[in-house]
Amino acid sequence: MRIPFNRPYFKGREFEYLKEVLDAGSVGGGGAFTKRAEGWLENRLGVPRALLTTSCTAALEMAVILAEIGPGDEVIMPSFTISSMANAVVLRGGIPVFVDIRADTLCMDERLIEDALSSRTRAIMPMHYAGVACDMAVIKDMAQRHNLVVIEDAAHALLSAYKDSACGSLGDIATVSFHETKNVVSGEGGALLINRADLVERAEVLLNLGTNRSQFKRGEVKRYEWLDIGSSYLPSELTAACLFAQLEQADSITARRREIWRHYHNAMEKHEEARRLTRPIVPADREINGHIYCVLLPDTETRGRIIEALSSNGIDALTHYVPLHDTPAGRRYSRTAGTMKVTDSVAGRLLRLPIWVGIEPQLEWITDQVGAILAQPN
Numbered sequence: 447m448r449i450p451f452n453r454p455y456f457k458g459r460e461f462e463y464l465k466e467v468l469d470a471g472s473v474g475g476g477g478a479f480t481k482r483a484e485g486w487l488e489n490r491l492g493v494p495r496a497l498l499t500t501s502c503t504a505a506l507e508m509a510v511i512l513a514e515i516g517p518g519d520e521v522i523m524p525s526f527t528i529s530s531m532a533n534a535v536v537l538r539g540g541i542p543v544f545v546d547i548r549a550d551t552l553c554m555d556e557r558l559i560e561d562a563l564s565s566r567t568r569a570i571m572p573m574h575y576a577g578v579a580c581d582m583a584v585i586k587d588m589a590q591r592h593n594l595v596v597i598e599d600a601a602h603a604l605l606s607a608y609k610d611s612a613c614g615s616l617g618d619i620a621t622v623s624f625h626e627t628k629n630v631v632s633g634e635g636g637a638l639l640i641n642r643a644d645l646v647e648r649a650e651v652l653l654n655l656g657t658n659r660s661q662f663k664r665g666e667v668k669r670y671e672w673l674d675i676g677s678s679y680l681p682s683e684l685t686a687a688c689l690f691a692q693l694e695q696a697d698s699i700t701a702r703r704r705e706i707w708r709h710y711h712n713a714m715e716k717h718e719e720a721r722r723l724t725r726p727i728v729p730a731d732r733e734i735n736g737h738i739y740c741v742l743l744p745d746t747e748t749r750g751r752i753i754e755a756l757s758s759n760g761i762d763a764l765t766h767y768v769p770l771h772d773t774p775a776g777r778r779y780s781r782t783a784g785t786m787k788v789t790d791s792v793a794g795r796l797l798r799l800p801i802w803v804g805i806e807p808q809l810e811w812i813t814d815q816v817g818a819i820l821a822q823p824n
Contacts, residue, residue, distance in 0.1 A: 449812065451762040454631045455803040458695045463687035475680035476663070479687040486693045487637055490605075491612040493620070495640040497653050497679075498686055502601045502623035502636035504679045506534040508652050509619040509638060511675065512645050513569045513595040515540040521597075522562050523571040524554040525771040525782070526789045531571055531599060532770050532780060542780040543567070544771045546788050550727040552740075552796075553580040555788070559588055562783030567592065572617075573599035576738035578728055579608035582616040595619070600639070604630055605700045607733040614639045624689055629703055629737055630696050632689035635681055652676040702803045703736030709806075710739040710799055713813035722820045739799050740766070746794040753797065755819045761812055764798045 467473055480498050487496035499505040515521060517539030523531050525544035532542040545562050548555045552575045559570060570589055572580040589596045598617030606613045614620040624635035640646050650660040656676030661667045711725060718725050724742040728734050743749045756763045769789045770776040799812065
């Protein structure tokens, strides 16, 4: 049997809640399950307002609008990330400015941000790679000194933490993903997390086609009308029902993924000591959620050999992002601040091992296969 890289975990009340929505005969967004899921995020993460969205991409687009990014404005971000981050800025006429990542955490190198700033910089967009938090204290201090908005991409980082604060609660605005590849899933789906009270009302308008639908439903206004730009960012109640069932299991799912992560980490220690690979580094002041377990191999050729050998044994292991600065759209729409030495090196050597709840019985065999392949001469 083939071991896939990812497999969603549906062992809770997903079917029961989906049936409840279907039986109620109203599947449009903004209903009871939407409110329950948003309330869970607000209470669990300690954020003032959470809004469910159709995807994390949609949440990023909303965040950039809330940050008032316009033509010619620059936003600092890593190049080693998903294109959604850059697209959200480019769609508003802004310019993504890429900064290299750290060799240890693989997050944007906060030490390089200051040199990337210009008179047109309006925001910083850190991304918590693999659920390892960026150094948010440094980033927030810099943003405050330069009057910049912090848009925190916590797509990988639900229930990860930085200095005892939940990822998603650290920026002015944050985004989370519930895509099928994440720890907690709704197929597609995301959330916008708003940590500034002055942004909440406009965020609700953006979510609802640029209208005051939310205020109208609460009886706060007499007319339901078009006020601002916006789009159809609100997910259906079916998505929200599936998500809430997953959120009810989020702590147990995260605990099991952390155990899988630790199993890999312990098994890879001897290979790191033999200098066959480099294991991930998690600073002591951060807590991970077990979203990704990745290693860095000596070179691209070794990585390709290992992926091919694992695949022949029925194990799916993957690379990750093509750095955005090294893509046609990246060259067209963005600029790069400084060298991308670490990003380029990591992108060519990073290997992600399969990690999902239920894989535990196969872990020993997977790590044995990885070890046997690593020990083979080139």
